[in-house]
Amino acid sequence: MRTTISRRAALKALGVSGVALAGGAAVISAQSDEASSNVGELELIYEFEPPEGSPQEPPFGQLPENVAADESGNKFVSIPTQAQIWKFGPDDEPVETPFVQFESTEEFLVGPTGVEFDPNGRIYSAFVSDLSTSTDAETNGVYEIDTDGEYELYAEISNDLEEFPSFPNDIALLENSLLVSDSFSGVIWEVQRGRTEVWAGELWDGNQYNFPTTPLAPPAPVAGSPQFGPNGLQLTEDKDALYVANTGKGTILEITIDSFGNPDEPEVFVDDLGAPDGLAMDVEENLYVADNGANQILRVSPDGDVEVLAENGDVEETTTxxxxxxxxxxxxxxxxxxxxxxxxxxxxxxxxxxxxxxxxxxxxxxxxxxxxxxxxxxxxxxxxxxxxxxxxxxxxxxxxxxxxxxxxxxxxxxxxxxEMAGQTGVPILDQPADVTFGTTDDQRTSLYIVNLALDSQFEPPKPSLMKLDVGIDGLRITR
Missing domain, CATH: 1.10.10 (Arc Repressor Mutant, subunit A)
Structure with a gap:
């Protein structure tokens, strides 16, 4: 299926268009006064190339969307604007750029989104292709990648609506299945090799008067253009609950899971956020949220209390x-x-x-x-x-x-x-899209952050990879 959608719809594709960005432009990034004393300062690891002009027109720039870490401390960063996945080593230095190069149609936002490392030695990547008008684009779905960067289609994902694209996004590992969020369709797919089915949520039937209103659904389409819904995913350690960021509604949902792996109805766990995107969890089951719309990194306690760990400072109106x-x-x-x-x-x-x-x-x-x-x-x-x-x-x-x-x-x-924020080497939160914990002994308390900078407030935009020490070990990825 190849579906044409508007440029405006494509800009919404990573959850940032149409969302009011909080705080205005910034001059310096800093830890919030409300942050715990054991939280460090933001550290810039790598600055990607920003787009030259509009991010919707070539050259698109290197805009990172997702990050995952393997057990050796390597980090894998998806760059959908280049149809690539990059590899950073345990020392946080780029070692393969790209590690994976998908077939590129040189179209806007056609490429890999969510990435996840399987402790069994495989990497999985969601891939957005339904935004493409080219028959040469890779298939919309999930790809399996080996340690040499060779990839193959794991499963195709389609919502069977010719005029309404699907948008496979983040990935979580559930026993022998993958859970994949579909940000346009408003569902969570259960994916196994060659097979997909809806695990949670309700697929829209295309009737404009019957758009789903469940917590998992995205906001209703505007002028025929889809809006952004379920995005980042995070399972608890014992796999009895899944947390889902609904970007367009500014909420985080909780879906409890029974002993057979079946979901209950989604419930709102936290609301009134800017535009939550990627999620991570520590060993105390605190959630970490990349709030794309507010340029903040948040920590949410198991009771739902929200704490700002890092944000950008305020702009001074006069020249200093x-x-x-x-x-x-x-x-x-x-x-x-x-x-x-x-x-x-x-x-x-x-x-x-x-x-x-x-x-x-x-x-x-x-x-x-x-x-x-x-x-x-x-x-x-x-x-x-x-x-x-x-x-x-x-x-x-x-x-x-x-x-x-x-x-x-x-x-x-x-x-x-x-001027203060725009210089090379200054850590700036510019639409953070994902967070994940390091895996080596010296990085278990380090939260790795990618800044998408798709609809940036800065000139030039600041796409980057950063890290933040949060003082608590991250939850290890397991099957």
Whole structure:
């Protein structure tokens, strides 16, 4: 089945479009005041390539969606925008990029989503293909991957609705089966080799007046476009309950499981979240949530109490002295403009104006005319540092140098809202999509996080792999 859906629907495909993003842009990532004292600081491991322009148009960038760890400490990260899975070693360094390269149709959001490592030595990956219009795309469903990165189709997934695509997403291991969330269809599939059936939830019959309203269902389609529902999955240690993030409804559901592996009706466990995505669990059965819509990492106790472990700081509305000092250094008058920064928060704009006017003056061949222009700027700016600025104009030796200064100042001004957050090496939560625990002795308390950055607040977006020490061992993946 190959189904065409709108670009708007495709943008919703990873649970971020149409959701109000909380908190605005950020300048620094930090642990919340409410976080436990045994929680560390966010650590940046790897920065992926952001898209060049719109993430919906090539080149799509490297936007990571899911992460899983094997027993040796290797991490496997799905990148649906490149139809790839990357491998990071036990030391968190990238070792195979890609580890798996699926057949790519170079279409938006056609590729691997959820990944999970089976302790028996296999890796499973959900694969979204029903968004493709190409018959060359890989089959929609679940793939099995060996240790050499070779893959084969494990089971196809289809909801049998020609005009409504399925979206296989996260994977959990239940005895001899896989549980796979379908974010568009609003169900949990039970998957075995070559066989799929609905395990929980209700498939829509296509009747627009009969869309399911159960807790597991996504919000109703808007203008014919599907919305995002069940997403991240997490089983308890004894497999007596499954937790499900419903991204579009901002809830986490609990589904109890009987001794035969059959589910009870889903119930809301936590609500009023931003857009919960990936889930993980520690040995004390606390849930860890990548809240995509709020740019937060949450911990939810077995009683349903929600704690913010990491989030981005607030943006300051005015340019700070430190930021202005940076701009001043670019205009070659660091000391003079730094003094002015303490007097006014708009010196960056004034300096840009002066530089541009000086550029115009330097287009003539007379140095005295340039100085005159600088003196004319005195009246326009009405600051106490006009003579200093005039000195700057006189210190500029060529028109080319002045033009460069103007461009540098303009660039710095454009970046002031994210200057602290936007630099390489600064850990920023940019639409976290998944979380999982490390598996080696020195990483069992480390929560690994992938930032999808599909509908980012930052310029450029910040797709990345990060980790956060949470002070409690993670629950090991078992069959």
């Amino acid at each position: 002295a430190n930021e202005t000092t940076t701009i001043a250094n670019e205009t070659t008058t660091a000391n003079e403009t730094t003094t002015t920064a303490n007097e006014t928060t708009t010196i960056a704009n004034e300096t840009t104006t002066i530089a541009n006017e000086t550029t115009t003056a330097n287009e003539t061949t007379t140095a005295n005319e340039t100085t005159t222009t600088a003196n004319e700027t005195t009246t326009a700016n009405e600051t106490t540092t006009v003579n200093e600025t005039t000195t700057t104009a006189n210190e500029t030796t060529t028109a080319n140098e002045t033009t460069t200064t103007a461009n540098e100042t303009t660039t710095a001004e454009e970046q002031t809202t994210t």
